[in-house]
Amino acid sequence: MVGVIRKRDILAHPLITVHCFGWPILLKALVAGRDRTFLSLLADTWALRPPKLEVPELLERCVKLELRAQRIYESLAVRFGEHPRVQRFFETLAGQEKSHYEMLQLCRELAGREGWLEEHFKPWRDAVPRLERQMDDAEASVEGLERFTDALRLVIRIEGSEINQVFGGVVAATDSIFVRNLQAFHTAEAKHIEYIVRQIPELEPALADECAVLTGERFNGILR
Numbered sequence: 001m002v003g004v005i006r007k008r009d010i011l012a013h014p015l016i017t018v019h020c021f022g023w024p025i026l027l028k029a030l031v032a033g034r035d036r037t038f039l040s041l042l043a044d045t046w047a048l049r050p051p052k053l054e055v056p057e058l059l060e061r062c063v064k065l066e067l068r069a070q071r072i073y074e075s076l077a078v079r080f081g082e083h084p085r086v087q088r089f090f091e092t093l094a095g096q097e098k099s100h101y102e103m104l105q106l107c108r109e110l111a112g113r114e115g116w117l118e119e120h121f122k123p124w125r126d127a128v129p130r131l132e133r134q135m136d137d138a139e140a141s142v143e144g145l146e147r148f149t150d151a152l153r154l155v156i157r158i159e160g161s162e163i164n165q166v167f168g169g170v171v172a173a174t175d176s177i178f179v180r181n182l183q184a185f186h187t188a189e190a191k192h193i194e195y196i197v198r199q200i201p202e203l204e205p206a207l208a209d210e211c212a213v214l215t216g217e218r219f220n221g222i223l224r
Contacts, residue, residue, distance in 0.1 A: 003038055003039065003099065003102055004099035004100075004102060004103055004184050005037075005038040005039075005106075005182065005184060007029060007030065007032070009182055010030065010038070011030075013178070013181055014026060016177050016178055016181050017029070017178065019177065020113075020114070020177065020178040021178075025041060025042060029041060037102065039105060039106060042106075042109070052112065052113055053111070053112050053113065053114075053115060053116065054112075055108060055111045055116050056118070058125060058128050059107075059108050059111065059170065060108065061132065062104055062166055062170050063104040063105055063108055065128075065131055065132070065135060065163055065166065066097055066100040066101040066163075067097075067101045068139065069097045069135070069158060069163065070094050070100075070101060071094075072135075072138060072139060072142060072154075072158070073090045073091075073093040073094035073097060073155075074090070074091075075142050076090040076142065076151050076154075077090035079145065080148045080151060083148055085203060086148045086151070086152075086203055089199050089203060093155065093192075093195075093196070096188075096191075096192050099188065100188060100189070100192070103171075103184070103185055106179075107170050107174040107176075107185075110174055110176040110178060110179060111174045113176075114174075114177075115175030117172070117174075117175050118173065120169060120172040120173035121169045121170060121172070123169065124162065124165060127162040127165070127166055128166060130162070131161060131162055131166065134161055135158075138157065138158055141154060142154070148203070148204070149204050149206070149207065152200050152203060152204055152207055153207065155196060155200065156200070156207070156210055156214065159192075159196055159214055160213055160214055164193065167189055168189060171185045171186065193215070196214060197211050197212070197214050197215055
């Protein structure tokens with residue numbers, strides 16, 4: 001099974017998986033092939049079981065932010081394909097963003113079935129429309145990038161915005177024992193940032209100081 005939620009995660013939390021999704025999903029996850037994601041296993045089940053609870057409209061917009069980041073990095077991987085190391089870097093980032101997208105999709109669905117703790121998300125409500133405008137600017141800038149150094153700077157701008165805090169806010173507000181207990185939800189953004197701050201200085205040493213801002217406690221407001 002591929003994706004951020006692996007078979008080992010399900011094996012580590014079988015009772016929680018059964019509690020949240022039922023025995024059929026547990027059994028499907030255990031026998032799933034390498035081309036299946038946990039989210040795809042749930043798709044048919046969710047189609048038959050519509051959400052019981054209302055979730056904020058902003059939650060869907062948070063999910064789309066991660067998808068937009070994925071597509072930006074995919075575009076950069078193609079644009080700088082003549083630099084293999086840089087291309088691999090952007091391909092890896094795109095894969096990580098795809099995982100973040102799938103995790104927030106799962107949070108959205110679980111929030112509609114188990115509950116939503118608005119007080120945990122409230123501090124980031126105003127950040128969502130701001131991030132959407134900033135992502136518009138980031139997408140528009142891709143075509144004008146001629147040097148991979150400028151593309152790496154765009155990564156710093158995107159990851160230095162509030163997108164990672166918003167991700168954490170969604171995870172914290174999802175009132176689900178599955179989300180609370182699976183470590184992947186709580187370590188994804190930290191691992192993402194760790195990868196970026198390790199790789200960018202190797203690809204372009206001149207950006208080491210600029211990249212260091214991502215390791216601070218608060219690194220928002222860089223995208224303008």
